[in-house]
Amino acid sequence: xxxxxxxxEDVIRIEGVSVLYRKPxxxxxxxxxxxxxxxxxxxxxxxFRALNDVNLQIQKGEIFGIVGNNGAGKSTLLKVVSRVLxxxxxxxxxxxxxxxxxxxxxxxxPELTGRENIMLNGTILGHPRREIEEHMxxxxxxxxxxxxxxxxxxxxxxxxxxxxxxxxxxxxxxDILLLDEVLSVGDESFRRKCEARMRGxxxxxxxxIMVSHSMExxxxxxxxxxxLDHGTVRAVGPAADIVAEYRKAQPGxxx
Amino acid sequence: xxxxxEFIYDxxxxxxxxxxxxxxxxRYRDLIFQLIRKDIVAxxxxxxxxxxxxxxxxxxMMVILSVVFSTLFSQVKGYPAYILSxxxxxxxxxxxxxxxxxxxxxxxxxxxxxxxxxxxxxxxxIGTGLTNLGISFIPLVLIVLIIGLPLRWSILFVPVxxxxxxxxxxxxxxxxxxxxxxxxxxxxxxxxxxxxxxYLTPIVYPETLIPEAYRYWFFHLNPMYYYxxxxxxxxxxxxxPDGDILIVATLISVTTLIIGWLFxxxxxxxxxxxx
Numbered sequence: 001x002x003x004x005x006x007x008x009e010d011v012i013r014i015e016g017v018s019v020l021y022r023k024p025x026x027x028x029x030x031x032x033x034x035x036x037x038x039x040x041x042x043x044x045x046x047x048f049r050a051l052n053d054v055n056l057q058i059q060k061g062e063i064f065g066i067v068g069n070n071g072a073g074k075s076t077l078l079k080v081v082s083r084v085l086x087x088x089x090x091x092x093x094x095x096x097x098x099x100x101x102x103x104x105x106x107x108x109x110p111e112l113t114g115r116e117n118i119m120l121n122g123t124i125l126g127h128p129r130r131e132i133e134e135h136m137x138x139x140x141x142x143x144x145x146x147x148x149x150x151x152x153x154x155x156x157x158x159x160x161x162x163x164x165x166x167x168x169x170x171x172x173x174x175d176i177l178l179l180d181e182v183l184s185v186g187d188e189s190f191r192r193k194c195e196a197r198m199r200g201x202x203x204x205x206x207x208x209i210m211v212s213h214s215m216e217x218x219x220x221x222x223x224x225x226x227x228l229d230h231g232t233v234r235a236v237g238p239a240a241d242i243v244a245e246y247r248k249a250q251p252g253x254x255x
Numbered sequence: 256x257x258x259x260x261e262f263i264y265d266x267x268x269x270x271x272x273x274x275x276x277x278x279x280x281x282r283y284r285d286l287i288f289q290l291i292r293k294d295i296v297a298x299x300x301x302x303x304x305x306x307x308x309x310x311x312x313x314x315x316m317m318v319i320l321s322v323v324f325s326t327l328f329s330q331v332k333g334y335p336a337y338i339l340s341x342x343x344x345x346x347x348x349x350x351x352x353x354x355x356x357x358x359x360x361x362x363x364x365x366x367x368x369x370x371x372x373x374x375x376x377x378x379x380x381i382g383t384g385l386t387n388l389g390i391s392f393i394p395l396v397l398i399v400l401i402i403g404l405p406l407r408w409s410i411l412f413v414p415v416x417x418x419x420x421x422x423x424x425x426x427x428x429x430x431x432x433x434x435x436x437x438x439x440x441x442x443x444x445x446x447x448x449x450x451x452x453x454y455l456t457p458i459v460y461p462e463t464l465i466p467e468a469y470r471y472w473f474f475h476l477n478p479m480y481y482y483x484x485x486x487x488x489x490x491x492x493x494x495x496p497d498g499d500i501l502i503v504a505t506l507i508s509v510t511t512l513i514i515g516w517l518f519x520x521x522x523x524x525x526x527x528x529x530x
Binding site: 021022030031032034079080082083084085086087090091092093094095096097098100102103105106107109111112116119120123124125126127128129152175 | 262263264265266267282283285286288289290292293296297300364365366367368369370371434437438439440441444524527528
């Protein structure tokens, strides 16, 4: 079905995907409350469509951007790709292992040292132990943590956390890398280093999807961009075009 | 990383989730090991006594309980070892099942962002519990020797008892941690259940305390009774467990584990919406 020599090979296909969140009308937090409500037959569910009939194809080696206002479904789309959410309708087809860049602190433990955390984090990303040991020095070097690598994580600053997280996720040249607004942490020089690493991925084996509110980074890094609006894809195309269109649609943009 | 290239996920073509989880646990076995390591290392890193706590805790409990109850139950020969042999089984069960609920919360931050087998956190909690149970064996053997009970070969049976109790605890833990994802107050209710359950099980008192008329059903309807028996026989009595007791314990373990695994797996696709 798929010719691996063709440069424009699809690695992600999203076909008619919808995600429905079923939220209780009034939030029920305890079992006691739930039992009472059942007896009173007073449970109502409100449905909320986070994604509505989304179709996208993403090719190998691309850096694909997703823009849109808050609540447009950007993060939900990433969750569908990372297998965290199973779509309510439609189909997601993915070739390769998906590596999301985790939020600050997730997948780390404050009492363990940087080195121990690289091991923990690596196994969470699905890498075998031996492979992590092989990449250990490379990760430590990229994270610029120096002697701190053997101190417990609770002594780290948030910038150091971010550096360790980015280094641990990207040193492997993952098949598919997901970045959800994460390049905004860390200082300027480290951000440039991250962007350089991502550009190095371009047209290689790593496909990246990034969600960002920073139009600068999107224009800098992405070839193609999708604009999400209230759960539907409003436009897909070359980064410059879509960003321009998206900016025009912002309230106050024309004034 | 050649193999990962061939990995294909298709949301329209998924097998049964329970099997997917089972395969996932095997594929992520290094993660399970790291999670166990994290639990053990993180617990002891900031304490001076370190691993010694695992041994001191049941010992301390045993001392307190034997001082409190020894006048009441003086007819039991080697009473401290009687308590300790039941107590370590109970402590393992209650700690491992409670830990599963806390672990799924720690893991929840991850489960909202990345795919890992969702049973990993439960399986690793059992691993941590079994490790601690193994360590708490050292003081137990010492007590047995100090109070002059004979140490017999039957003690080599204990790993089998550990495995059976581990399977039961995993099954129970999977069920209650699924419920606690939907309703956080299940954790509080479970603590209360545990306290009551402990006193229904002959851990601090001899079985003869219960009037003979009700004794049979009182004990035989309580799953923990069988596990306490298969721990106490090889350690305290120095014999292999009774065949009937062992068969019932095995049946309970297998059934509970299968039910728990299916129940957890069936719900696990929804976890990301709730955590």
